[in-house]
Amino acid sequence: MTIDATEAAAAPLPRYAYLGPAGTFTEAALRQVVGPDEAQYLPQTDVGSAIEAVRSGAADRAVVAIESTVEGGVTATLDALAGGEPLVVLREVLVPVQFALAAAPGVRLADVTRVAAHPHAWVQCRRWLARTLPRAVHVPATSNTAPAALVAESLSLAPSDAPRPQLGFDAALVPPAALETYGLTALATDVADNPSAVTRFVVVGHPGEVPAPTGADKTTLVVHLPDNEAGALLAMLEQFAARGVNLSRIESRPIGDALGRYSFSIDAEGHITDERVGEAIMGLHRRCPYVRFLGSYPRADAVAPTVHVGTADADFVAARTWLRELREGRAT
Incomplete structure (x- = not known):
């Protein structure tokens, strides 16, 4: 059809x-x-x-x-x-990620004592803010452009010769694209503590259906430890290490049912159809009470993982063939 x-x-x-x-x-x-x-x-x-x-x-x-x-x-x-x-x-x-410090037309940098920013934006610019606006306080925003939208709305509601409505902040950290979108003035550009952020x-x-592997993939998982005792984390990590699977990110998060109970959010290099990754996930399933598969997908940087000796797909297939032959008495 x-x-x-x-x-x-x-x-x-x-x-x-x-x-x-x-x-x-x-x-x-x-x-x-x-x-x-x-x-x-x-x-x-x-x-x-x-x-x-x-x-x-x-x-x-x-x-x-x-x-x-x-x-x-x-x-x-x-x-x-x-x-x-x-x-x-x-x-x-x-x-x-870099920011602009934006405000309504007519606001000067010297006027700024309250800066609206998403918490992540504030953290990424706090050293710059401490140097440039040491008296400024943080006014939390729900997103990086929410304060810009509020300023634009206040400008549209107030005639040009009328006082601006009070917004609770003087300027905002916004993405550079928001300047034109919302008609704001840039008090400073290229604002960031880390220019490579x-x-x-x-x-x-x-x-x-899981997308086919590209050769440069990630697999994301959520894993709970099997128990709260010495060596539990090591036992979980060994599932990856023994099979040559590198982790590009691992972070602990509280499970929420009791103090001291944590899960782990993990990015592993490779695809679930790779023998080494599939074996590692099976090992987690055997050992850990909760394993959530959050997908295998192409890496944005297209960097292929390092495959160590003995951990290529062909090595796992050959080892399983050898074991089967041993069990059938056809190999020694």
């Missing part, structure tokens, strides 16, 4: 939930995945809402931040994916 152009045009566009409003770094990541003419963009107020939109059926997929070079894992994303209806990571993208975003969707 073929689909003609008319039917294709009538097909509904896929729906992508993301942390909004327009102009966030998450939207920049989303644009790397699919253009605004190819999908419905559904801005959400927070990461949890974006993920729940997929679970509820309000969105087909979500784009959320999962890790940054400055703060490590994004706990809201890690915790949302660790429980609830299973979802999987389908893809990752990388976005360089990058945030990793992932596309999240419902489980299905």
Whole structure:
């Protein structure tokens, strides 16, 4: 059966939930995945809402931040994916992160004593802020562009000759793209403590057939330790080490049912169809009470893992063949 152009045009566009409003770094990541003419963009107020939109059926997929070079894992994303209806990571993208200090027209840098910023933005710029605005206090924002949207709204409501409505902040740390989007003035640009800062975003969707391996993949898991005793973490990590699987990220998160109970969010180099990765996951399943597979997907940097001697797919296949022959009395 073929689909003609008319039917294709009538097909509904896929729906992508993301942390909004327009102009966030998450939207920049989303644009790397699919253009605004190819999908419905559904801005959400927070990461949890974006993920729940997929679970509820309000969105087909979500784009959320999962890790940054400055703060490590994004706990809201890690915790949302660790429980609830299973979802999987389908893809990752990388976005360089620097900010602009923005304000309404007429505001001077010397006037700024309150800076609105998402907590992650504040952390990534706090040394710059301490040097440049030592008296400034942090006004938390729900996203990197939420304060910009508030300033734009206040400007639209107030005549040019009228006093501006009080917003609770004087300036905001925003993505550079938000300056034009919301008509704001840049008091400073290239604001960041680490000029090489990058945030990793992932596309999240419902489980299905795992994409084919590319040779440069990641596998993400959530694992609970089998018990709370000396050596329990080592026993879990040995499942990877014994099979030559490198971990690019491992972070502990509280399970939430009792103090001292933690799960581990893990990124392993390789694909679940790789023999070494599959064997490691089977080992975790035998040893640990809870293992959640969160997907195997292409690495954004396309870096292939190092495969050590004895851990290639052919080595595992040959070893299983040899063992079978031993059991059948056909090898010594």
